[in-house]
Amino acid sequence: MRRALLIGIGTGDPRQVTLQAVDAMQEVDAFFVLDKGATTGTLTGIRQEILDAYAPGAELIRIPDPPRDRSSKDYEAAVDDWHHRRAVALSVAITREVPDGGAAGFLVWGDPALYDSTLRVIRRAPIALEPTVIPGITSMQALTAAHAILLNRVGEPIHITTGRRLAEDDGRNTVVLLDADCTFLETAHPDDEIYWGAYLGTPQEILVSGTVGDVGEEIVRVRAAARAEHGWIMDVYLLRRP
Ligand SMILES: C[S@@+](CC[C@H](N)C(=O)[O-])C[C@H]1O[C@@H](n2cnc3c(N)ncnc32)[C@H](O)[C@@H]1O
Numbered sequence: 423m424r425r426a427l428l429i430g431i432g433t434g435d436p437r438q439v440t441l442q443a444v445d446a447m448q449e450v451d452a453f454f455v456l457d458k459g460a461t462t463g464t465l466t467g468i469r470q471e472i473l474d475a476y477a478p479g480a481e482l483i484r485i486p487d488p489p490r491d492r493s494s495k496d497y498e499a500a501v502d503d504w505h506h507r508r509a510v511a512l513s514v515a516i517t518r519e520v521p522d523g524g525a526a527g528f529l530v531w532g533d534p535a536l537y538d539s540t541l542r543v544i545r546r547a548p549i550a551l552e553p554t555v556i557p558g559i560t561s562m563q564a565l566t567a568a569h570a571i572l573l574n575r576v577g578e579p580i581h582i583t584t585g586r587r588l589a590e591d592d593g594r595n596t597v598v599l600l601d602a603d604c605t606f607l608e609t610a611h612p613d614d615e616i617y618w619g620a621y622l623g624t625p626q627e628i629l630v631s632g633t634v635g636d637v638g639e640e641i642v643r644v645r646a647a648a649r650a651e652h653g654w655i656m657d658v659y660l661l662r663r664p
Contacts (some may be wrong), residue, residue, distance in 0.1 A: 425525040430558015435623035447477040450527030452519040564622035619659035
């Protein structure tokens, strides 16, 4: 049996890596990353910097990410099929690179429990893998820290969702990840507050906050310009209804 260490690394600043994560890196025989092209180029570079700092000599083994069927109308079935193909590709590489009894390592962006499929893929691998998870700082925590705000107001609940599902939300305290379309422009009220952040934890970090009426269009403009400049973007925001 081999082990799979899923190590949360935070959102881009190598100083967010915890001592627990550094210890776990020393146990790993080979590190793997699914290579998704342009975005992964930068993110893989950051992962390699983290290894150079905390596990010198370790190299990331890049595995081409099998393409997802984006033409399918059945989103869940398409994702399920994609995860299966990822699990097979990873299993082949792990069997080749990690001895029986050894450990495969995954430097997971943010925290492995938040909108990340690594654990799900590892659990359905056709080879026996025992997972261990090391928590990391999420993009939500990087966002609230950068704006110096709390996620919730006193005693209120928090809702975490994606751009695709934002329309179903009540807007009280909502954190939105994975939104390439600035969906808040269609769903939020003009006097809702928005705290937006992109490239959090990296030298390119951008922050905008205000009411949606005042800064909504500015966020769309800033986002498009930054995406054009860097070739990729990751952004997250908190919406709060007064
Ligand atoms: C696949 S999810 C991974 C989330 C990650 N596991 C976490 O703990 O934050 C990717 C989304 O996380 C958010 N995200 C991750 N890193 C970010 C960063 N450095 N700045 C802003 N948003 C980020 C964006 O909403 C992005 O679309």
